[in-house]
Amino acid sequence: MSDLTLWMSALLAAAMLVSAVLSIVTARLPLAILSAGAVSLFASILFMLLGAPDVAMTEAAIGSGLTTFLFFFVLGRVGGNRHG
Template sequence: MSNIPFVMALLLAVAMIAAALVAVRATATVGAVLAAGLVSLFASVMFLLLAAPDVAMTEAAIGSGLTTFLFFFVMGRIRREGGGND
């Protein structure tokens, strides 16, 4: 029972590192941005397990939410002007 948060943290650590590797190595920029959002998302669950709900909420709403949205808006503008996808 007391091991559950520990195992969850371990899983999240694996997932964060995998998503970060995807973000760095993926071929398409869209995938990279999504993976970065996912890293922030898992970081926020990790903050919750570290007993920091305030930080978890901030990371979820700002770090994972608005940052990803800003990226997609800029990418939309760049694509509209004929910029390469990669």
């Protein structure tokens, strides 16, 4: 484990935690959904560093791609802005 991957994983972990907290505390629902997608995206890079490329591909395609789209489909139908 080299120094570079250590710093990269620390940076990714910090980005994930910031995105997660942002997603939970923000008042705007679209921002919350996008931050949750960003958590998945950073997680997929971390999976790559941990030696799990299969899981990284799955998380990028399914966890961060399709899930975010499903949320926006439903958000467009229910109009989430009224409820904060």
